[in-house]
Amino acid sequence: MAKHNSLAPEQNRSRVYYTICCVLICLIAFTFLFPLYWIITGSFKTKTEILSTTPVWFPSEWVSINYENLMSKRSAPLFSFEALGYRITGPTVPAAIRWLLNTVVMSVSSMLLTCLTAAMAGYALAKKRFYGKTILFSLIVCAMALPKQVILIPLLREMSALGLYDTLWSVIIPIVGWPFGVFLLKQFSEGIPTEMVEACRIDGANEWRTFTDVMFPMIKPGVGACAIFTFINSWNDYFMQLIMLMSTEQLTISLGIATMQGENSTDFGLLMAGSALASVPIIIVFLIFQKYFTKGITMGAVKG
C-alpha cells in the first residue's frame, strides 16, 4: 500500500507529460495537413485572394478559373500510337488530361509488371534451391542500398540507344527492375510453410500450377502491399520522369506541372490547381489501400 502511494506522483507526472505530448502532436499534425489544405483551397481562390499579402484562410467564393487556365494552356492528343503502319491519333484534349492519363498508364503498368515479376522471383528466392542464390540475393540488397538516381545517366543513354527515350516505357522499365518488390515478396514467401508447396508437388501439380494455385493465393496480401507501394512510388518518381520524358504529349502530371512552373512561376492559382490534380488521386488511392501500404513498409524493413 505504501509503495502504491509513492508511485502516485510519478504516475501523475507521466500523465501530464503524456497529455502535453498529445496536444503537441495534434498541433504538429495540423501543420502537416496544412500544405494539402492550402493546395486544395488555393486552387479554388480568385487571383486577388491568392496574391493578397494577408492570407485568405478560406476562399470567400469558390471559382474554377484556375482549372480552366490549366486546361487551356496546352493541348495534346488524347492518345496516339502506330499500328499496321498507320498512325492513330485521338481527339485533341487539354494537355493536363493527357498527362493524367499518361501517369495512370505508367503507374498501372509498372505496378502490374512489378507484381508479376516480383512474385515469381520472390517465390524462387524463398522456396527454391539453385546455384548462385546467395550471390543474387546479395546483389539485390546492394542495389537497394545504392541511390537510384546514380544510374540515371547510363540509363538515359541505354534508353536512347534502344529508341525508348521520351516514351513511357523508359520510365516503366527501370521501376520494374528495381528489386524492392522482390525483396518484399521474398520475405513474405518465406512465411509460407514449405510443406504446402511440397504437398502440392507430391499431388502431381507442375511447377507453374504450384505457383499459381497454391503459392500466389497465399502471398496475396504481400502482392497487395507491393502493388500499392509500386503504384505510389512510380506516380511520384519525379527525377526519372524529368530525365526520360520530354515532349508535351509524353509528360506525366507532376512533370507537366513542373514544366508549367517554369513559364508561370508566380501564378500560384494555376500551380495549385495542377498540384491538386497531381496529388488528390494518389492520396485517395493511398487512403483506400492504407492498410496494405503500411504492411509493405514494415515488411520491407524486417531485414534481421
Place this chain on the structure above:
Amino acid sequence: MVKNQVSYNNRQRRLVMQENIAAYLFLLPFLFFFVGFVLYPMFMCVYTSFFDATMGREDIFIGLDNYITLFQDEVFWIALKNTLLIVVVSVPITCAFSMWVASIISKMSVAATSAFRCIFYLPVVTGSVAVTMVWKWMFNNYYGIFNYLGKDVLGILDKPINWLGDERYALGCIILILLTTSVGQPIVLYVSALDNVDKSLVEAAEVDGATSMQAFWKIKWPQMMPTTLYILVITTINSFQCFALIQLLTSGGPNNSTMTIMYYIYYNAFKLYKYGYGNAMGVILAIIIAILSAIQFKAGQEK
C-alpha cells in the same frame, strides 16, 4: 544442397537440375529487368566515369581525369558540404522526432494511431512536385504565409524576408521541407516496432516499480535497435537524394548555397551534357553512402 554429395545418384542429380531450371525460369522475367536496367547501368556508371562522354560522339578514354577535375572543382566541395550538412541536421531530427511521435501515438486507440500515421505520411504521398509548389508559395516574399506570420502576427520580422532567395535561409528552408517529407516512413516503422515489443517484459518491469522512462530506455529501446538502424540507413540515403526540392525551388542557388551533389550531378549531366563527369560524381556519392551505411551498421551491431 551440397551435403550427402557422395550419395547422389542420377535421380537425385536430375531433381537438383530440375529445381535449378525451374528456379531460373521463375527468376527470368525479373532478371531481365534487373540485369538489363539496374546492374548494367550501374556497371556503365563506373565504366563511363573514366571517359570524356557527351552527346553525339564517341566516348574518349581519359583515365582518372574526371576524378582529378572533380577534386579540384570548388562547386563540388560546396555541394558535398551542403549535402553533408543536410544529412547531419535532418537524420537525427527525423529519427528522434519520429520515435517521439510513435511512442505517443502508439498508446492511443487503434483508430487514432492509424489516423496520425496517415497524416504524417501524407506529405510523402502528395508527391515532391505538389509539395514543393505549395511550399514555394508559402515561402514567397510577397504572398507567402511565413512572412505574414513572422511580420504581422508574431512581429519577429521587421521586413519581409526572401526566404528562398537569401543565402542565409535557403538551405534551412530546404531542410525544413525535407523533414516534413521524410518522417512518414520512420513513424510507421516505429509504431509497428513498438507494437512488437515484448509486452510481458514491460509489464514485469512496471510491477517491479520501473518508471515509464526506465521501461522505455531499458526494455523497449534495445528491442527497437534493428528498426532504428534501418531507419538511420534509409533516412541517410533519402537525405542524400534530395533533388526535386532543390531543382524546383532554388536550382542550387543563391550563390550555390543550396547546391547538393545530387543536383550538381543533374546540372552537369543533363544541362551541360558532361556524362562522364556526372558519372564520376555518382560513383563518389555511392561510395560515400556505402561507407556511411557500413559505419551505421557497425555501430548498431556493437551496441
